Every structure is written in C-alpha cells, then in structure tokens.
Amino acid sequence: MTEARVVRVHGFGGPDAMSIETVTLPPPGPGEVLMRQTAIGFNFIDVYQRKGVYPLPLPTGLGHEAAGVVEAIGDGVTDFAVGDHVAYMNAGLGAYADRRVVAADRLVALPPDLSDEMAAALLFKGMTAQYLLKRTYAVQPGDTILVHAASGGVGSILSRWAKALGATVIGTASSAAKCEAARAAGCDVAIDYSQPNWAEQVIEATGGRKARVVYDSVGRDTFLKSLDCAAPFGLVVIFGAASGPAPAIEPELLNKKGCLFLTRPSVFPHNADAATFRANAADLFNAITASMVKVEIGARFPLSDIAEAHRAAEARKTMGATIIIP
Known part of the structure; x- marks a missing residue:
C-alpha cells in the first residue's frame, strides 16, 4: 500500500x-x-x-x-x-x-x-488549442482569427500556434500589461477588452472584414460583442467562462449578426479514446518540437x-x- x-x-x-x-x-x-x-x-x-x-x-x-x-x-x-x-x-x-x-x-x-x-x-492547454485549431475549425493561412484572453495559458498557446499556421491573430486581454504579453505570444494586434470600445477596435484592426473565427474563453463579459466581431458566416467558439457563463441568446440573433455559427466544444470528447488522445498529443508534441507551441x-x-x-x-x-x- x-x-x-x-x-x-x-x-x-x-x-x-x-x-x-x-x-x-x-x-x-x-x-x-x-x-x-x-x-x-x-x-x-x-x-x-x-x-x-x-x-x-x-x-x-x-x-x-x-x-x-x-x-x-x-x-x-x-x-x-x-x-x-x-x-x-x-x-x-x-x-x-x-x-x-x-x-x-x-x-x-x-x-x-x-x-x-x-x-x-x-498538455491540457495545448490539447485544447489543438482541437480548436485543427478540429473545431481548421485554421488556414490567410485566416483572420480573434483570440480572447490571449495572454493566458490557453490563449497564448492558441495565438502562437495559429500564427505559425499562417493566420492573422487579433488578441484581447484585460490590461495593458497583458496586451503586451499577448503580442509577445504572437498576436499581430492586442486590444484591451476592459475598454468599452474594444469591439470597434477589433473591427478596425481587421480593416472592417472582421474575424473568420472568434475563440472566446471569457464568456459573459465578451460574448455578445464577440458576435459583432465575427465575419458573415463566421464561427464563434465559446470554450470557457472566465468572467461567468455566456448569456443565453435567441437563435435569430445569429442570423441578424451575419448568419453566424456558434459552438460550445470541450477538450474531453475530442480525446475520448487512447488512440485519438495519443495521436492528438503527438500532433502537439510535434508542434512543440517545431517551436510552433511554447x-x-x-x-x-x-x-x-x-x-x-x-x-x-x-x-x-x-x-x-x-x-x-x-
């Protein structure tokens, strides 16, 4: 014993x-x-x-x-x-x-x-970034994405890996210091989402095109404006709730905001069996070796x-x- x-x-x-x-x-x-x-x-x-x-x-x-x-x-x-x-x-x-x-x-x-x-x-954070970038949406060179909490554990990995995949990465964070950390993690632009006009700054940073994918782990404080930052037919991904659960919405709002797609995925179903888990982990370890993830x-x-x-x-x-x- x-x-x-x-x-x-x-x-x-x-x-x-x-x-x-x-x-x-x-x-x-x-x-x-x-x-x-x-x-x-x-x-x-x-x-x-x-x-x-x-x-x-x-x-x-x-x-x-x-x-x-x-x-x-x-x-x-x-x-x-x-x-x-x-x-x-x-x-x-x-x-x-x-x-x-x-x-x-x-x-x-x-x-x-x-x-x-x-x-x-x-591991947990990297596997989360892996399914978000490879499974929830396969990020392609030239895509513009928005990553909330881009200086955090998942956000910094997500930002750096997406940048290595060829995406333009707009990051948000909750302070000037964290915005600097987000830029160090690979974000092309970092915006303080504690500012009331942060969504307008995101849209301006994309030249008005908005983001193909919005990765939102903040939840309550950012979700509704995240919808405003997604391009027509874009995808909004809620994968956390650091500020509290995202508010409920009527499905019609997704239509009004540009025929958007909304999903709430989780890391566990994406790694439910040993073979899938180890294959996804191998992808992560390869990205670490290639300095795409750190x-x-x-x-x-x-x-x-x-x-x-x-x-x-x-x-x-x-x-x-x-x-x-x-």
Whole structure:
C-alpha cells in the first residue's frame, strides 16, 4: 500500500473549500499504473468545479492533468515500464495529488526533450488549442482569427500556434500589461477588452472584414460583442467562462449578426479514446518540437498552497501557465 496526499472538496465554495488529506492507495490493478506525480497542471475549469459552477458529486477531487514517473504497473500493462515519464489530461478528476493510480490507456509517454513541468503546463492547454485549431475549425493561412484572453495559458498557446499556421491573430486581454504579453505570444494586434470600445477596435484592426473565427474563453463579459466581431458566416467558439457563463441568446440573433455559427466544444470528447488522445498529443508534441507551441510558466505553487494558486487565478494575477508542485 502507498500513501498519497490529495486535495478534497467536501462542499462547494471559495479556495478554502479545498483541504489536503492523506489516503492509502491500493496497488495498481489490471491495466493501471501507479504514478509519482512531479508536476500538476492548473486550469480555470478547476475553479469552476471547486465553486460548483460545474456541479460534481461530493466529496470530490480536483485537477485534470499531471506529469510524473511510473512507480508500478498492473497486470496487462505493456505500453509503459517503471521509470517512464508520462502525463495525462483526461483520467478523471483527482490530479491534485502527489501520487495516483491511473488507467494506462489515459497516459501518454513524454518525449525525452519535454520536461515533466512543461508537460504539466502544456498538455491540457495545448490539447485544447489543438482541437480548436485543427478540429473545431481548421485554421488556414490567410485566416483572420480573434483570440480572447490571449495572454493566458490557453490563449497564448492558441495565438502562437495559429500564427505559425499562417493566420492573422487579433488578441484581447484585460490590461495593458497583458496586451503586451499577448503580442509577445504572437498576436499581430492586442486590444484591451476592459475598454468599452474594444469591439470597434477589433473591427478596425481587421480593416472592417472582421474575424473568420472568434475563440472566446471569457464568456459573459465578451460574448455578445464577440458576435459583432465575427465575419458573415463566421464561427464563434465559446470554450470557457472566465468572467461567468455566456448569456443565453435567441437563435435569430445569429442570423441578424451575419448568419453566424456558434459552438460550445470541450477538450474531453475530442480525446475520448487512447488512440485519438495519443495521436492528438503527438500532433502537439510535434508542434512543440517545431517551436510552433511554447509556454511560459508564470507561477509555481506547492501543493500545500493550492488555495493561493486558486486565489491568484481568480484575481487574474497570473500570466502564462500555473503549475502545482507536489
């Protein structure tokens, strides 16, 4: 038996709703792997789930992604061996832990040149950017796209990768400093969406053509104006709600705004089986090798300070990726 420190939520609420508990893990069963986790990825969905915006059965763990080292394998596991460096982003809640038993088909082997910290910082966010750029809409050279929160974890990856694919990238962020970070991440133009006329600035930046695709992870504060920024027959993609859920609209509004398409996708269905997950991860790893994707680790928090990590994220005090060190 192996002891592990894990984060648990017994009641939805603020950052202090999380507590660290010690549990005993069973040996890995058939098709399972015991991981010693060395780096855990933080994603804003963790905040939503802790607060109950996305309700979960209680008590619950938190966290979707981590990287680490295989310590033991169960019967039937042939893809991995003790000592391998691996990562996951779709193994169910519970990544906030220093050790974990994980189904082997949810793991991907890390390339030798990709550190555990970078994998934890990149996998969930990079896989999100991968499906947005390759599946939700296949971005082509010459496309103009709008990326909200372009200085954030997903936004900065999305912007840099789209630029490498040949797109013109208009980014938004919530402050002048974050706009500068968005430009550093590859945006051709960066606009402060806290300004009341930000949508007009986006339209002006595109020469009036507007964006072929709008990627909106902010939600409530940006959604309606995002519709104004999409070109006729354009696509508006809602994939997050950093400011709160996007308001409901009548379908007729999409017609009035230019026969627009609207979608609300998720990373998990795009990586539902092992073969698809590993193929998408290979695409991401190739993009990393080609320098099309990279990320700055903006903050590191020890697992014991998990509440502080959540407070910093909710106060929008972080840029780039945040990782948790067990």
